Amino acid sequence: MDEKPTRRVALKVLGATLGAAAFERALSPLRELSEITSVGDFMQKHYRELSRDEMNAVLRRLEDETQQRYGREVTIRDVRPTEGVQFAYALNLSVCIGCRRCVDACHVENNHDRPTHQSYIRVLEMTSGSMDMEQGNTGYDHTVPAEGKFYMPVQCQQCENPPCTKVCPVEATWQEPDGIVVVDYNWCIGCRYCEAACPYHARRFNWHKPEIPAAEINPDQSYLSNRIRPQGVVEKCTFCLHRTREGRLPACLEACPTGARVFGNVLDPNSDIRWVLENKRVFVLKEELGTRPRFFYFFDV
Amino acid sequence: MAHSGVPHHLSYPRFLLKVLDRATDGTWRFYAWMFVLTAIALVGANTWAWQVARGMAVTAMSDHVSWGLYIANFTFAVGLAAGGVMMVIPAYLYHDEDMHDVVIIGELLSVAAIVMALGFVVVDLGRPDRFWHMIPGLGKFHWPVSMLTWDVIVLNGYLAINLHVCGYLVYTRYRGERPDPRWYLPFVFLSIIWAISIHTVTAFLYSGLGGRPFWNSALLAPRFLASAFVTGPAFIILSLQLVRRFTAFKVPEGAIRRLLDILRVAALVNLFMLAAELFTHFYTGGHHAAAVRYLWLGMHGHHELVPWMWTSITLNLGAVAVLLTPSLRERRVVINTALVAIFAAVWIEKGMGLIVPGFVPSTLHELVPYAPSIAEWKVTAGVWALGLMVFTVALKVGLQAMTGELRAPGAQADLAVEAKEVA
């Protein structure tokens, strides 16, 4: 009777070993993780916890990783906001013709995934006389502007009361002093709760590692905006903060052939954006939700 | 109580070894069952590993429908975990003797269901390697603002409470001691409140989102609870019958009867709230009804969820009719079929029928449908298999402790008497 339990135990140990080996084998694709992450990435602190020196070390590491993974030398900067600047954006719906040049400019400027033609902007073709998005359509592919239609580009509204930052369980997304809502792509865990919370379809998730040929990469990059995003994290429009925080206009505005877009510092009483807000009858999308967007729409007259 | 003299630091490791031994011991049926579950879990683990390495593009989710089968099952699993409390309440608040004998089954179900719920959250993450960002102190835990952090607290807390209560009871039985009420009764009562909280917080995850009118309803949390009190008892009643059939454990008929009573009431309340929700949406019309219209009737040529929902409501109504018919009360096979039907009905209603329409139509009113990919089904099956493995093993060990089969050498044999005393 003494031998039987021993044999049983031996069989159990054998079974457990086989089981463990099988699980090890099943999980072996995880070895590929080295292609999308690194030890430095794993150990990295939250963006707001980094000292200047640590930040610089992170930027150099990210530049190296971009070189290795995408074969392109890029500059990644940490562009910080300027005191006394709060951004706002306005869009003239009477003038927009729905040509999607802004969509394309965003795609190029922000190093978006090429196969999915990703962009932070979607343009809704709306029916004249109605603000009902249910009658809107983003898939139009005909000469524009079409008769009886107007066009409404939608991107991140940079809400003053953003529902997306509230829900993030790890503070990977927050509002900066100049009003721009940013994401720390190296802190996001990819739960996509923010995507569910956003009422404007402004957030995008990297369902796979972004693909972009070396020659098409925009090498002027910043940590919080247009650097090539890692797989499995959420991203969003940042009003091109790598440009705008240095005084330049956002890429979507420069691409607009009709001048439907107005951008600037809302704290500057002489700015164009202030003039629009004070003299045009502006409105915001889904005002009833209390999100207080910094993105305004208006019609002429 | 010959064993009580052995100090804990010696007896606990021995206890764990014994538990491990018993957990891996069984008939050919047990081994076959565990083998099948392991195989499914392996397929799930492998698919999940691919998903992590290659990206979540292997799922059918998109920026339009950014949560799918995983979060649907997460929600359902939380309900199942909360449903276990429907044994605890009669046992401890109403001193139902029959229920007290089997209450540990409900608590063990809670443990297994929470493991599943946490599993579904993990497989839904784009970057599970950054899981530590959520650990308080180590990462950045956005509490109390983010409802998801509340969910992390309540789910892990519920897991800990139930593990403690079950573990303590099993361990004292092993030592042949009388469980000290001070060590577990407060936790039992805490677990009752906590069970309500896990499903309330999970409902708040969705109902707090103003941009999603389909979820933005105060009725969501009550509905979640009502449906949890349908699925939990349904699963337990079926489990009890399996226990009765395959083990030496005596399952009192009174416990099953009581659970059926609870289920009948909960099913009616659940249907009533569903009707109230549907009336409000359809009678009001407009944008707020768009998702409900898509769900039940289809929209713009899209009918992906319509067959699911009508299947769900048919199963639900049919099961309730059977359960409420007095002449069918003693027809066990019919009753069991009804239980399976209502379990499936709620799984559809609360899973796909709750998560997907939150995203269809999208916030820009675009109608992009969603149907889970093969990869999602595999991973989902894997997590279910893991949950069932946990449940099987936990049940095996727990019941052996209750019957006195799991006992330290020299510990007092007759515990059945003592169990009654404690109650």
Added chain:
Amino acid sequence: MLPVACEDPAGYADRSRRFADVPAGDGSRHAITVHRPASLSGIVGTEQTPQGQPVEVSCATCHEVLRPPPELPTSARTLGGPHSGLRFEHGSNECRSCHDPERYDRLRLASGESVPMTDALRLCAQCHGTQHRDWLHGAHGGMNGHWDLTRGPRLRNHCVDCHDPHAPAFPRFRPMPPPPDAPRRRADHG
């Protein structure tokens, strides 16, 4: 202990990283330049150079010589020479509404003042006051460069960059392709 979020929600461990170190500017502002369209100083002919480039002819090439000018045509159809084929769709205007009948290379304001072609903006503004007002405030017409003039210049589009003065309606054209994940309807393809 759980960290309670009563601290500054956007707090920085290194306070100096909160804002950019802005170099103290001297207060000077860069200029806003209005783009000068080529069509205001000449026309692109139908002839080609031996290299295959279209020939650009400045207004003065002909109009400095043709003086006094020939009689103004009554409509675009009667125009000949380098101006033949001109499409005219600008309300009930006629040539003299804008062109100086004395000097064809110049424009004439409603006040009778003769201005060079390059001052077309003033002429347009006479009728299109609201557009001109919006343009002055950056709310009409495209631009490039800087929103912050203390950091760099801005280049504004001229009316004529986008609007052909003889047929000013903005042209219709094919948009960039729709997003691949947009729900497509049959009516989308026109």
